Amino acid sequence: MNWCRVAHLLHENAPGWQFNVQPSPSGSHVWEAPNGTAYVVGYFTGPNGERTPDFPQSVMDHKNAPIAFAKVSARDFTDTHRRCLCTTAAATFGLAWQLWAREKIEDPYREDEQEQVKANPAAAPSVQELPPERRLMKDKDREQLKRSIGDLPDDIKQKFLDDFRKEFDVKTPKVFTAIQEVRHLTWIQNNMPVVP
DSSP states (O other): OOHHHHHHHHHHHSTTOEEEEOOOTTSOSSEEOTTSBEEEEEEEEOTTSOBOOOEEEEOBOTTSOBOBGGGOOHHHHHHHHHHHHHHHHHHHHOTTTHHHHTOOOOOTTSOOHHHHOOOOOSOOOOGGGSOGGGSBOOHHHHHHHHHHHHTSOHHHHHHHHHHHHHHHTOOSSSGGGGOOBHHHHHHHHHHOOOOO
16 A cells, blocks of 8 residues: 555545644754654644644655665655655554554455465375374474484494484485474484493
């Protein structure tokens, strides 16, 4: 949703309310923060003389980094004016709050999602469909196995990892990346060498 849509929704749902940018004490619409960056202060006025609280909005570049007060261009100001309109509308009226909450916004112009769904080749089985021994082991169990295997003397560790590689047909250079499933945990527990 862009600022034009927010303005349109304001006109439809809050007729007579007007967005304003408060001038700074120096008369500029851009204010200077204590750290030298810039911001604007937005608010709404109502049809019966109401005035909402001030709502500050940082002047930011395209990466959302604050811009120094001395470097603010007309484009920076106009972009911030539109952004402040939207943030102030969200804070004051709850309008288009989904933009900042990163929630999906209902759009009557968007095609139905069912129409957009494309054929999905054989989906991976869900966790419930996997047999228990093929499910992923818990992270804490995996970390414990890593420590236990790491504590083995080098020659015994190498033979043990080679045996694991053969048992589960592991092709990756690092065996530990293949240790994922409950069946791996069971095999390791049953075959872990006992070192005196």
